[in-house]
Amino acid sequence: MVRMGVVGTGFHIGIAKMHISAYLRMPNVSVVALYDVDKEKAEKYKTEFDLKDTEICDSYEQLLSLVDAVTICTPNAFHVELAFRALEQGKHVLCEKPLGTSAGECDKLVEKAEKSNLVCGVGLCYRFIPGYQLMKKIIEEGALGEIYYLRAEMGGNRIADPSVELEWRMREELSGAGSIADFGSHLLDLSDIMLSADRGKITEIQAIANTFITQRKDEITKEEKKVSNEDVGMILAKTEKGTLISLSTSRVGSKHTMEIVGAGGFLEFDGSHPEQLTVMLKDKNGGYSQPPEVIKVPLEMYQVDAYGPKQGFEVNFYLQNKAFVEAITGQKMMVAPIRRGQYIQSLIDAAKLSAQTGQKIRMEEIV
Ligand SMILES: NC(=O)c1ccc[n+]([C@@H]2O[C@H](COP(=O)([O-])OP(=O)(O)OC[C@H]3O[C@@H](n4cnc5c(N)ncnc54)[C@H](O)[C@@H]3O)[C@@H](O)[C@H]2O)c1
Incomplete structure (x- = not known):
């Protein structure tokens, strides 16, 4: 079971919703922790998704101590730092696009990710x-x-x-x-x-x-x-x-x-x-x-397994997040790697x- 944490639960678009819905469909993933600088927003998610056993964390450190992997859905300026801290703690990372606010800012993160044996990808879900x-x-x-x-x-x-x-x-x-x-x-x-x-x-x-x-x-x-x-x-x-x-x-x-x-x-x-x-x-x-x-x-390009959504925008998130989880469990690396995120940046x-x-x-x- 992959223990997943989601950071930045959101309120404008709240793209975290798409990620959480995708993970909730997967039998080998458990959304164990949420963290948002505004705790109320994370609490609201817990209720909305009926996440009975999910911890609403007081800090990012607390979230990192509970998970195997994180999905980062904060504003762009925080992506690189949060991803770097997750890798330091030995956690896999899927970070929303764009990877940062400039390519130069991503250098240390890319180096850290490539020296680790962790999965570190960027969420370019339209692919x-x-x-x-x-x-x-x-x-x-x-x-x-x-x-x-x-x-x-x-x-x-x-x-x-x-x-x-x-x-x-x-x-x-x-x-x-x-x-x-x-x-x-x-x-x-x-x-x-x-x-x-x-x-x-x-x-x-x-x-x-x-x-x-x-x-x-x-x-x-x-x-x-x-x-x-x-x-x-x-x-x-x-x-x-x-x-x-x-x-x-x-x-x-x-x-x-x-x-x-x-x-x-x-x-x-x-x-x-x-x-x-x-x-x-x-x-x-x-x-x-x-x-x-x-x-x-x-x-069959939509319906890749029995768990995923059958149509709509949710499909590409499901396919992306499934690829991330499969990369973690050693099956394949289909999600866009972090260096790709830097190139697009x-x-x-x-x-x-x-x-x-x-x-x-x-x-x-x-x-
Ligand atoms: N893949 C896509 O198609 C897609 C679509 C929309 C948004 N996004 C990306 O997702 C990210 C989030 O966008 P959104 O529209 O959901 O934002 P949002 O404003 O709805 O949510 C961001 C959340 O992050 C929280 N936050 C801010 N700083 C934080 C920090 N340091 N630590 C923890 N939480 C923090 C905020 O309180 C807020 O709840 C952006 O990078 C955006 O580009 C991707």
Whole structure:
């Protein structure tokens, strides 16, 4: 039985909820401890999930003394320190994305993790969405041939409302970048997954960004305060072999889509229909003579065992957290390793720097 602790139970999105729901489904995991700097929030979780035997801890140290592994769901600025302290105590770590607020800050953590025999991963859960896994498979099978470009957008609508108060994610010191970190972490991870095997790594990045809701009420004092990172970011990138990438991130309204266009045809994922992909392949003469085809993501890609959810956003958390637990129990390492988290952070840093300076950033100059 893996004794799991969850840190940062949450109240804005409260992504901890997705992690806890996933672990509660697994017969070989017990959620034994929760810790939040605001104890009331953790207490509320205990009631909501009916976690009779779960300890609500007074400190992170107490939580670490009770568990084999931790799942870190705090604001970004605390990820690295909390993950490092867990490794020091010999605990496995799954840390929410983005790994930190800058790639440099992650150096010691990556070194510590790689010298240990512990599992230390980052929660880039969108890579577990079955539709994206099918997309990757189709690309690997070579149907698209040389990939010309990837275009994607991702974001949220929850805080598009200006009356939503100033959360940690709108404060640079607690979040780092804004939507570029929040949604860009998933999009940059997915872009690299889809492209790098054949088209190489991202070599250059350019970005623009803006903050549209510039002031929000402080959650405690209710005074108007400045939003210190971007609401919207647009990232352009190029891979070693010349594939072009265009990513939009927005927390003031967005769809979730990805399209990939290559010499052999195109593929499209639409987040409002995640159970299917649209595919249009060229004919033998090299033209588009056939209409697009909608293909279903096979059910077995969702339903990997008897315990998991059968559909919806919960599926990718279940698949991710199951991979984490399997890595701990020695079966496989499928969850994104911590070095991957740092690599994605370096791409976020490049986009942020480009948006601030107006310069194109070559990755070799900053890594
Ligand atoms: N994978 C995804 O798709 C996804 C989605 C949403 C959020 N996230 C990530 O999850 C993390 C949490 O986001 P959220 O929206 O759930 O946040 P949230 O604001 O809902 O919850 C964060 C919680 O952490 C607690 N906290 C703050 N500092 C702490 C500390 N030092 N120790 C312990 N607890 C502390 C807060 O009291 C709060 O309850 C972020 O890193 C975010 O980027 C990932």
